[in-house]
Amino acid sequence: MNLKRLYLPLCMVGFAGLAAQPAYSQSAYDGSVLIRVGASYVEPDKHVYSEHLPFYADDPLTGTTDVPIDEMVPADVFVDVDLDDDTTWYISAAWMAADHWGVELYHSHSADLSASLYSDAYAEGMVMNEFTAGIGDFETNTTSLLANWYPLDASCLIQPYVGVGVSYVDIDQDFVRPVFDDQYGREGYLNFGSEFGWTAQIGVDFNFGRDSAWQVNASAMYVSANPEFEMGYNTPVSVPSFTNPVTDPAIYPVRIKDDLDMDPWIFNLGVGYKFSF
Numbered sequence: 001m002n003l004k005r006l007y008l009p010l011c012m013v014g015f016a017g018l019a020a021q022p023a024y025s026q027s028a029y030d031g032s033v034l035i036r037v038g039a040s041y042v043e044p045d046k047h048v049y050s051e052h053l054p055f056y057a058d059d060p061l062t063g064t065t066d067v068p069i070d071e072m073v074p075a076d077v078f079v080d081v082d083l084d085d086d087t088t089w090y091i092s093a094a095w096m097a098a099d100h101w102g103v104e105l106y107h108s109h110s111a112d113l114s115a116s117l118y119s120d121a122y123a124e125g126m127v128m129n130e131f132t133a134g135i136g137d138f139e140t141n142t143t144s145l146l147a148n149w150y151p152l153d154a155s156c157l158i159q160p161y162v163g164v165g166v167s168y169v170d171i172d173q174d175f176v177r178p179v180f181d182d183q184y185g186r187e188g189y190l191n192f193g194s195e196f197g198w199t200a201q202i203g204v205d206f207n208f209g210r211d212s213a214w215q216v217n218a219s220a221m222y223v224s225a226n227p228e229f230e231m232g233y234n235t236p237v238s239v240p241s242f243t244n245p246v247t248d249p250a251i252y253p254v255r256i257k258d259d260l261d262m263d264p265w266i267f268n269l270g271v272g273y274k275f276s277f
Contacts, residue, residue: 038270075123188233
């Protein structure tokens, strides 16, 4: 993780601490504001897209393209897209609107998720034309608005909470349209969209003391995110019964426009500062 990414949120917490009065003198959280900043580990589903694409393969050396379908060979192309995890930074602000209740605005910034593609073909009882290709790194931002419930009295040093709300997952547009080259020199395109979804979290604040405005925070957040994505590439299918399956395979144009089962878990660990205006 690039530590320079932490400078801005740390400065914001510092300025907030200098400009505001600590809220430890209050008998309850009511009306207080909590600013948290720290490390965020983003872990999407490993297999965000998997699909078998059936088609009929025609031997390119048998002559015309008007081959009856019953003379073609049934085949399948398997496509699997994986997203790796990453550690980045987060910042959040929570307003304690009432006893036991708070509203939190959360942002996890620029998780750099590496994407990889696995593809193979199946025909006549054989798996063929397997390849794996790295298809880019995609900076992903997650912003959530949550309503949190704190079951314990505000005087407790340990404050667990649960929350539900809405999230917006945005994949940086500067990175979503690369032309990728796999190990065989083939090219393809890839495009991710953005998505609104629901989110839920569970967390806990560890206060340093009843007379301290500082705390340590840990939380786990689930985000339901299924952004649309598009992908296209041409892949050979070397059917064994073809005239020359190695040098003259069938070419299947893979064209996908579907939802990505991203659904990340986000684990946060940070420090917080509590104050009131």
